[in-house]
Amino acid sequence: MLNVPSQSFPAPSSQQRVASGGRSKVPLKQGRSLMDWIRLTKSGKDLTGLKGRLFEVTEEELVKHNKKDDCWICIRGFVYNVSPYMEYHPGGEDELMRAAGSDGTDLFDQVHRWVNYESMLKECLVGKMAVKPAIPKGMLPKSQVTDTRAREGPISPSYDWFQTDSLITIIIYTKQKDMNLDSVIVDYQDDSFRAETIIQDYSYLIHMELFREIQEDFSVRVVANVGKIEIVLKKKEHTSWKCLGRALENHNSFTPRKDTALYYRKCQLISKEDVTHDTKLFCLMLPPSSYLQVPIGQHVYLKLTIAGTEIVKPYTPVSHSLLFKLMEPVLPNDKYIYFLIKIYPAGLFTPELDHLQIGDFVSVSSPEGNFKISQFQELEDLFLLAAGTGFTPMVKILNYALTNIPSLRKVKLMFFNKTEDDIIWRSQLENLAFKDKRCEVEFVLSAPTSGWNGKQGHISPALLSEFLKRSSDKSKVLICICGPTPFTEQGIRLLHDLNFSKDEIHSFTA
Numbered sequence: 470m471l472n473v474p475s476q477s478f479p480a481p482s483s484q485q486r487v488a489s490g491g492r493s494k495v496p497l498k499q500g501r502s503l504m505d506w507i508r509l510t511k512s513g514k515d516l517t518g519l520k521g522r523l524f525e526v527t528e529e530e531l532v533k534h535n536k537k538d539d540c541w542i543c544i545r546g547f548v549y550n551v552s553p554y555m556e557y558h559p560g561g562e563d564e565l566m567r568a569a570g571s572d573g574t575d576l577f578d579q580v581h582r583w584v585n586y587e588s589m590l591k592e593c594l595v596g597k598m599a600v601k602p603a604i605p606k607g608m609l610p611k612s613q614v615t616d617t618r619a620r621e622g623p624i625s626p627s628y629d630w631f632q633t634d635s636l637i638t639i640i641i642y643t644k645q646k647d648m649n650l651d652s653v654i655v656d657y658q659d660d661s662f663r664a665e666t667i668i669q670d671y672s673y674l675i676h677m678e679l680f681r682e683i684q685e686d687f688s689v690r691v692v693a694n695v696g697k698i699e700i701v702l703k704k705k706e707h708t709s710w711k712c713l714g715r716a717l718e719n720h721n722s723f724t725p726r727k728d729t730a731l732y733y734r735k736c737q738l739i740s741k742e743d744v745t746h747d748t749k750l751f752c753l754m755l756p757p758s759s760y761l762q763v764p765i766g767q768h769v770y771l772k773l774t775i776a777g778t779e780i781v782k783p784y785t786p787v788s789h790s791l792l793f794k795l796m797e798p799v800l801p802n803d804k805y806i807y808f809l810i811k812i813y814p815a816g817l818f819t820p821e822l823d824h825l826q827i828g829d830f831v832s833v834s835s836p837e838g839n840f841k842i843s844q845f846q847e848l849e850d851l852f853l854l855a856a857g858t859g860f861t862p863m864v865k866i867l868n869y870a871l872t873n874i875p876s877l878r879k880v881k882l883m884f885f886n887k888t889e890d891d892i893i894w895r896s897q898l899e900n901l902a903f904k905d906k907r908c909e910v911e912f913v914l915s916a917p918t919s920g921w922n923g924k925q926g927h928i929s930p931a932l933l934s935e936f937l938k939r940s941s942d943k944s945k946v947l948i949c950i951c952g953p954t955p956f957t958e959q960g961i962r963l964l965h966d967l968n969f970s971k972d973e974i975h976s977f978t979a
């Protein structure tokens with residue numbers, strides 16, 4: 470069923486992204502854009518004021534540098550003079566000052582652990598924190614703290630391996646029953662073999678330089694009921710291996726994911742097509758020696774090197790279409806990742822992405838995110854509230870819900886845009902609503918032309934109370950919301966006013 474739209478939301482000012490809540494960008498002064506910052510870092514100016522010398526910084530020294538014009542911050546053991554960056558920081562000076570003269574690692578990670586500060590601040594490096602000679606009584610060094618926390622979480626997996634003439638099989642015993650193929654990420658690049666298994670918020674890593682070379686393609690199998698993962702590698706030469714290989718960094722470790730660094734692999738741009746006047750569908754292909762599936766509702770980070778500086782942005786992958794069952798041929802989903810990306814001509818990252826040629830490479834991180842598929846269990850009514858490119862997480866959710874949730878009675882999408890031209894995949898959505906009676910789509914425009922006879926306006930109590938009708942009094946409901954921060958925050962407030970509980974709302978914070 471299709472409810473033809475009415476009105477819209479102002480087109481979002483930021484690309485789709487998912488991160489921890491409560492962030493907001495501040496307007497930067499003229500001449501303080503990211504490109505301006507990159508130019509400044511390349512200008513040869515002495516940004517630390519230390520003439521290129523690096524220091525061992527003691528805690529006593531660090532705390533002294535706590536003013537805007539003399540501000541040092543320690544992140545992961547390295548100390549940066551961030552005073553020159555103050556006016557360029559998209560989160561504002563006050564936010565940056567929260568970590569002035571201290572170890573800002575946790576704060577930084579809470580807000581944007583994916584931001585590539587090492588590359589952006591390389592000219593601001595003051596030095597390393599001095600290592601303390603002894604650990605004060607009663608305190609544990611960081612590695613042991615991590616281990617302790619790991620012990621409080623799920624039980625650590627273990628692994629084993631065996632071989633035939635031509636194959637090596639690695640078996641990971643996860644001791645968990647709910648393992649899926651998207652819980653495993655495998656990469657073989659630059660002589661390093663990496664298999665990461667995601668268990669709740671933890672990551673179990675096998676990281677080795679293998680004993681001998683293997684072929685590029687391998688297979689991954691999950692025996693879900695016993696929580697066993699099998700990775701079958703093909704030997705390049707049919708010789709017997711004396712061992713699996715040499716352990717590399719963090720091999721056989723089980724760590725909270727928030728404490729693990731983002732891992733990237735280079736993906737090739739396969740296609741790029743216009744979707745609306747400013748939004749494009751990008752298809753990236755994983756290298757043959759990588760295995761990765763992005764779970765529903767999760768995002769990845771794309772990394773490009775722009776003028777010598779690595780810039781990272783989060784994006785939620787989509788399916789290649791909403792009607793993929795009807796359209797042939799479809800590329801197998803475990804090798805290709807699709808993104809709907811809005812190009813901001815005045816921005817830095819998206820024009821660079823847009824200028825890539827077919828065959829060029831983009832680094833793609835492993836997936837992250839806190840959406841859990843278990844939220845769909847026994848679900849009867851699914852409501853999706855999206856504004857602009859906040860539509861992207863809804864794509865896989867829509868596809869999954871309509872094909873995999875037997876209890877589902879109704880899926881309703883309310884899609885806010887500025888004008889009709891901004892609506893992503895409008896005809897696909899209309900088609901979907903036409904073909905599947907459980908599905909309803911409502912477009913809302915904030916700046917429609919005079920011919921528009923659908924809904925108009927911004928997210929409001931009137932629009933929501935009319936839209937969010939349960940199919941029965943006690944039906945199990947999930948409401949997903951994604952868009953620019955003000956949209957999402959307002960939406961959550963209104964949903965609480967309408968008596969929806971926290972468990973019934975999932976927000977993808979923009």
Ligand code: HEM
Pocket residue numbers: 491492493494495542551558559560561564565567568573574576577580581584585586589590782979
């Ligand atoms: C440790 C204290 C810091 C705090 C509390 C903080 C806070 C914030 C906040 C609130 C935002 C706005 C987020 C948004 O809505 O996009 C932001 C954005 C940003 N911050 Fe920080 N920040 C800190 C340190 C840093 C440092 C050291 C860098 C170094 C490069 C940095 C780089 C950035 C960048 C690049 C963005 C824009 C991210 C985007 O593309 O969305 N921040 N920060």
